[in-house]
Amino acid sequence: MVPTPERPQEKALGQTAEPPRAEPRVRRLNIIGRRNIFFAISLLIIIPGILSMATKGFLLGIDFAGGTEFTVSFANNPSVAAVESAVAADPLTAGGTVIQTGAGGYIIRSLPLTPQQQALVEDDLTKRVGPMVVQQVIEVGGTIARETIEFALLALVLASAAILFLLAIRFRNVPGGWRAGFQFGGSALAALLHDVFLLTGLFSIMGKVLGLRIGEIDSLFVTAVLTVVGFSVHDTIVVFDRIRENLRHSQRLSFEQVVNLSIMQTAARSIITSFTVVLVLAAILISGGTTLKGFALALLIGIVSGTYSSIFNASPLLVVWRRVQPLR
Amino acid sequence: MLQLVLSWPIRLLIIGVLVFSLFVDGAGYVYRIANHYPLTGNVPGLPPNFGGWQLYIHRGLDLAGGTHIDYQLTNFPPGQSRADVQQRTIQVINKRVNSLGVSEPEIRGAGNNNDRITVDLAGVTAQQAQKTIGAISKLIYTKWVADANVTNGPEPGYKPQFVGLTGDDIQSATATIDQTGTAWDVNISFTSRGAGVFDNLTRDNVAACPGAGVDCPLRHLTIWLDLTQKDIDNWVDPSYVSKIYAPYDTGCLSAQTPNTVCGKFLVDANSLTEIAGGQAVITGNFTQQSATDLATGINSGSLPVDLQVLDVTQVGSTLGAESVKLSLAAGLLGLSIVVLFMIIYYRVPGLLASIALLFYAGAVLAIFKVVPVTLTLAGITGFILSVGMAVDANVLIFERFKEEVRAGRTIAAAVDAAVHRAWPAIRDSNTSTLITCVILGFVGPPAVQGFAITLGIGVVVSLVSAIVVTHNLLAIVMTGSALRRPALMGVDRSARVV
Numbered sequence: 001m002v003p004t005p006e007r008p009q010e011k012a013l014g015q016t017a018e019p020p021r022a023e024p025r026v027r028r029l030n031i032i033g034r035r036n037i038f039f040a041i042s043l044l045i046i047i048p049g050i051l052s053m054a055t056k057g058f059l060l061g062i063d064f065a066g067g068t069e070f071t072v073s074f075a076n077n078p079s080v081a082a083v084e085s086a087v088a089a090d091p092l093t094a095g096g097t098v099i100q101t102g103a104g105g106y107i108i109r110s111l112p113l114t115p116q117q118q119a120l121v122e123d124d125l126t127k128r129v130g131p132m133v134v135q136q137v138i139e140v141g142g143t144i145a146r147e148t149i150e151f152a153l154l155a156l157v158l159a160s161a162a163i164l165f166l167l168a169i170r171f172r173n174v175p176g177g178w179r180a181g182f183q184f185g186g187s188a189l190a191a192l193l194h195d196v197f198l199l200t201g202l203f204s205i206m207g208k209v210l211g212l213r214i215g216e217i218d219s220l221f222v223t224a225v226l227t228v229v230g231f232s233v234h235d236t237i238v239v240f241d242r243i244r245e246n247l248r249h250s251q252r253l254s255f256e257q258v259v260n261l262s263i264m265q266t267a268a269r270s271i272i273t274s275f276t277v278v279l280v281l282a283a284i285l286i287s288g289g290t291t292l293k294g295f296a297l298a299l300l301i302g303i304v305s306g307t308y309s310s311i312f313n314a315s316p317l318l319v320v321w322r323r324v325q326p327l328r
Numbered sequence: 329m330l331q332l333v334l335s336w337p338i339r340l341l342i343i344g345v346l347v348f349s350l351f352v353d354g355a356g357y358v359y360r361i362a363n364h365y366p367l368t369g370n371v372p373g374l375p376p377n378f379g380g381w382q383l384y385i386h387r388g389l390d391l392a393g394g395t396h397i398d399y400q401l402t403n404f405p406p407g408q409s410r411a412d413v414q415q416r417t418i419q420v421i422n423k424r425v426n427s428l429g430v431s432e433p434e435i436r437g438a439g440n441n442n443d444r445i446t447v448d449l450a451g452v453t454a455q456q457a458q459k460t461i462g463a464i465s466k467l468i469y470t471k472w473v474a475d476a477n478v479t480n481g482p483e484p485g486y487k488p489q490f491v492g493l494t495g496d497d498i499q500s501a502t503a504t505i506d507q508t509g510t511a512w513d514v515n516i517s518f519t520s521r522g523a524g525v526f527d528n529l530t531r532d533n534v535a536a537c538p539g540a541g542v543d544c545p546l547r548h549l550t551i552w553l554d555l556t557q558k559d560i561d562n563w564v565d566p567s568y569v570s571k572i573y574a575p576y577d578t579g580c581l582s583a584q585t586p587n588t589v590c591g592k593f594l595v596d597a598n599s600l601t602e603i604a605g606g607q608a609v610i611t612g613n614f615t616q617q618s619a620t621d622l623a624t625g626i627n628s629g630s631l632p633v634d635l636q637v638l639d640v641t642q643v644g645s646t647l648g649a650e651s652v653k654l655s656l657a658a659g660l661l662g663l664s665i666v667v668l669f670m671i672i673y674y675r676v677p678g679l680l681a682s683i684a685l686l687f688y689a690g691a692v693l694a695i696f697k698v699v700p701v702t703l704t705l706a707g708i709t710g711f712i713l714s715v716g717m718a719v720d721a722n723v724l725i726f727e728r729f730k731e732e733v734r735a736g737r738t739i740a741a742a743v744d745a746a747v748h749r750a751w752p753a754i755r756d757s758n759t760s761t762l763i764t765c766v767i768l769g770f771v772g773p774p775a776v777q778g779f780a781i782t783l784g785i786g787v788v789v790s791l792v793s794a795i796v797v798t799h800n801l802l803a804i805v806m807t808g809s810a811l812r813r814p815a816l817m818g819v820d821r822s823a824r825v826v
Contacts, residue, residue: 063639071647115458115640135647137454139640144398148773155771159764166763170756219775223706226776227713230764230783234717234757238724241753269727273720276669280662280712284654292654295709 032260035316042194042313049201052209058200059207061218062138066145068113070106070121071136077104078129086128092121099213112139152222156196159226163233164189167240174244176327183321184244188236191314195232195305196225202301213294220295228302235274235310239266243315255322259315267311274307333796334803342796346687349694355383368392370432383697386432387450388704388778391652393645394430394450395457398638401443405496405632410442413632418445420631424460425449445635446774454642461635467495467594467626468555471533472545480566482573482596483545487563488555491529497522499606501626503619506611512619514595514610516626523606531602543598551594551626552576559592576625594625655708662712663689666719674726676816680801681722681794688718688793695785707778714786717761721794724750743802747795754794761787 031038062069074083080100087093087108096110113121118137126132167185172178207215242262250258281303284296332338356374357367365371374382389396404413414437425433430449438444449457470488478487499517506513518526529549537544553576562568574591597610614622667685670678692711696703703711729746737745765784768776 071644115455119455133644133646134642135644137640137642139454139637141638143400144639151771151773152776155768155776158767158771162763162767163760166756166760170759219773220706222773223709223776223779226764226768226772227709227779227783230761233760233764234720237757237760238753241756244752245749265731266727269720269723272673272727273716273723276666276719277713277716279665279669280658280716283661283665284658292651292658292705 029264030260031263031312032256032316032319035312035319038312038316042198042309046194046197046201049205050197052204053201056204056208058204058217059211059213059215061216061221062109063140063148063219064145064217065109066112066140066142068110068118069136069138070108070118070125070134071101071138072106072108072122072125072132072134073102074104074106074130074132076130080106083108083125083129086125089128090121090124092117092124112141148219148222152219152226155226156229159229160189160192163192163229167237171240171244174247179325180327183318183325183327184240187314187318187321188233188240190317191236191306191309192229192232194309194313195228195302198305198309199225199228199298199302203298214297216294218294221298224295224298224302227299228306231277231303232306232309235270235306236314238269239263239310239315240318242266243318256319259319263311263315270307270311274303277303333799338796339800342687342800345691349687349690352383352694352697353690355697384700385693385697386700386702387648387652388702388707389448389450389641389648390643390705391648391655391703392450393643393648394448395452395454395643396449396641397447397454397457397461398438398640399445399447399461400636400638401439401445401633402636403634404443408632411437414442414445416632417635421445421447421461425457444638451645454640458637458640466554466631467498468552469493469529470550470552470555470560471529472548472550475563477564479564481563481569483548486545488550488552488560490557490560491525491549493522493525493529495626496632497525498626501623503614503616503623505616511611512614512616514614514619514623514626516608516610518606518608520606523604526606526608527602527604530599533599534602547599548596549599550596552592553594553625554590555592595622651705655705655712659708659712659715663715666715670719670722676805677722677726677729677798677802680805681719681726681798683801684722684793684797685715685718687797688789689715691793692782692786692789695789696782701781701785702778703782704775704778706775707782710779710781710783711786714783714790717758717787718790718793721750721754721758721790722798724753725794725798740806743799743806747799751795754791758787758791 058064080098083100083106084098087096087098087110092113093108093110096108099107099109101107108125110121118139122132122134164182164185167188168178168181170181171184172181174180174184176183203215203217203221205215206212207217239262242265243259246253246258246262246265247255250261253261278300281296281300284292285300355376359365359373359375360367360371363371365374368384368387370382370384374384376383401414401417404410418435418437421435422433425435425447430452432450434446434448436446438446447457447461469491471491472483472486473489474485475487476485478485481487497519499519499522501514501516504513504515505511533547533549536546552572555572559568559572568589571589571591573593576591576594595610595612597612610622663685667682670681672678674681692714695701701707725746728750729742732742732745732749733739762784765780765787768780769784772780
């Protein structure tokens with residue numbers, strides 16, 4: 001194997017003498033050595049999530065479930081029971097669901113309705129419950145719902161494949177060539193899928209097992225998942241980039257030591273970046289309106305998971321992969 | 329390559345971009361405020377104005393309030409290009425929507441097979457919109473045939489009969505002023521099939537009632553909207569006929585149930601001569617207004633296809649305004665948290681990064697205005713998120729900078745080394761995000777596409793901001809200034825292990 005040239009960019013800087021490179025002052029935690037603990041923590045959350053997804057599915061938002069959804073706000077602040085009985089009494093909405101969103105605020109769902117039927121329903125509700133303001137009406141047919149899901153899945157698959165190849169290309173110049181590149185890419189992909197399954201699994205549990213409305217899946221949730229994919233890979237690449245760099249000039253260290261060192265060196269950055277994003281999301285989650293709450297929660301879970309997986313899963317996985325398939 | 333970043337041409341370019349961005353961001357607001365126009369939306373005469381092109385933030389329906397409808401087109405007329413039919417349908421919908429007085433209606437073709445149309449109407453309820461657009465009216469031509477049972481109605485002794493000519497056979501109808509220059513006419517041009525049918529009809533009509541300039545029922549051709557066989561069967565009932573014979577009412581027609589009877593009458597014209605060539609003129613005592621109305625009626629009455637509603641979203645304007653407020657608050661809150669944190673944690677570099685962040689925000693908003701990007705809730709999220717990514721590039725550089733200083737480099741050398749060493753990570757991580765954005769932009773559902781566009785723009789600008797702007801600011805501040813003290817750099821020199 002041709003030895004990699006020693007830090008070519010160093011010369012471009014016009015430095016006269018390389019300062020003595022001390023061991024960077026970072027606290028040493030043996031993350032690689034304890035990798036099984038971290039894998040176990042991840043599996044502990046992901047497996048129940050996958051079970052929940054497989055057996056119970058998701059609480060579907062209107063854009064996936066299809067049907068008509070009225071978002072209304074009653075001036076006289078009626079009780080849930082009052083609204084429910086009014087909805088059940090109207091033949092057009094009988095069998096529909098009622099969800100309270102705030103004082104006087106309700107979401108009412110029914111089967112698909114024509115505009116004329118919608119107007120009838122609105123009149124009826126006003127008559128039976130009291131004056132109200134219709135804030136939003138969404139009507140979704142089955143075609144669009146199916147297409148949204150198909151598009152989202154297609155996008156996820158394409159994005160995953162693209163990321164795998166991008167990493168393989170970018171990391172093929174580490175010792176080991178293309179095979180090493182695919183090890184890096186594959187580990188990043190695994191961390192990415194970890195985040196996707198953890199997030200979707202948790203939402204399945206929240207929506208179906210715990211029956212919380214915040215666990216509802218809609219197109220904003222799809223946006224959140226895809227954002228998390230972006231962030232997760234972002235974090236992972238930063239760690240991997242450091243591994244790539246350290247592999248070049250810390251040739252005395254074993255692969256595991258290099259990986260552990262790189263994680264330690266980048267941990268501050270990963271945590272700081274995620275921390276700022278988490279602060280913003282927490283603010284939205286606490287003060288934001290109902291439309292954005294589920295979205296903010298999804299992003300929050302995903303970003304935390306993405307940071308966790310890039311530190312505790314992606315790199316340890318790379319080490320495991322190297323052991324199984326050694327590269328020389 | 330990175331050496332070039334610190335050259336003066338690049339610095340001037342960046343300053344130029346900044347000035348242009350600020351100009352674009354601010355453009356129009358003075359005019360709007362001085363003339364009491366609303367702060368968003370299209371307003372007449374807004375400067376800078378190049379052929380009606382205006383600069384302002386375009387808000388999506390979830391922010392502005394309004395109705396979004398996806399239509400599936402079915403029953404395409406055979407033998408015509410689907411793309412043409414789709415375009416004609418869009419024109420018809422456009423004309424119908426114009427009557428609602430919507431500002432910037434968005435009517436776009438979609439679908440793999442030219443079989444979808446998406447309509448976005450701000451400030452209109454779903455009901456109004458569907459009533460106006462969804463009127464599945466078809467233009468129907470009839471002639472009159474004798475029927476002794478009919479004693480009343482527009483032509484006593486006669487009832488209408490279908491002639492196999494419908495709106496599908498009409499290319500267009502236009503209002504024009506006639507040769508005398510005083511009266512208004514309506515010109516109808518038929519498709520090639522329509523021209524043939526119309527030619528035969530007019531020839532037969534003239535033959536059925538011979539003589540020059542005679543006006544008899546057998547010569548009349550009448551245009552209706554949605555006239556059915558059932559209506560004709562009921563022609564003996566005078567009260568029924570008087571309802572049908574009333575001027576067409578699209579509102580009633582779109583809402584009709586089997587028991588309602590709506591006005592369906594458009595025009596009743598006498599054929600003076602045989603008309604070959606597919607160009608007919610309807611004359612009468614038209615004013616400009618009534619001729620235009622009739623032409624619009626003929627055009628918009630004839631949807632070439634059937635429209636089937638796939639989905640409808642109606643957002644109340646209060647909810648939209650609420651969303652704008654919330655996302656603005658979230659954005660400002662996020663930005664100030666980030667700025668505060670950067671300054672406390674990284675001191676002078678943090679302050680410089682915050683300045684770079686302002687450049688970033690200004691440039692991205694300018695791009696949104698110029699392109700223009702229609703901002704939706706998801707789009708704003710993409711923008712806020714890209715702020716996070718812009719900061720991340722700076723954090724990467726600064727963390728590296730601290731390491732290099734601790735490793736014993738001078739501060740100036742550490743800045744250079746930090747940017748160089750952080751670059752591969754910044755490049756690769758942003759490339760992966762950009763690739764994701766491109767994929768989402770092409771295959772994602774519409775709500776996700778808006779997100780992908782704003783995030784993508786944000787990522788590109790954030791790269792420039794971190795690598796070019798922050799680096800330059802650092803380099804300028806670092807050259808012989810009193811700010812080069814490690815404490816102000818957020819670096820604890822005593823922690824040096826060397």
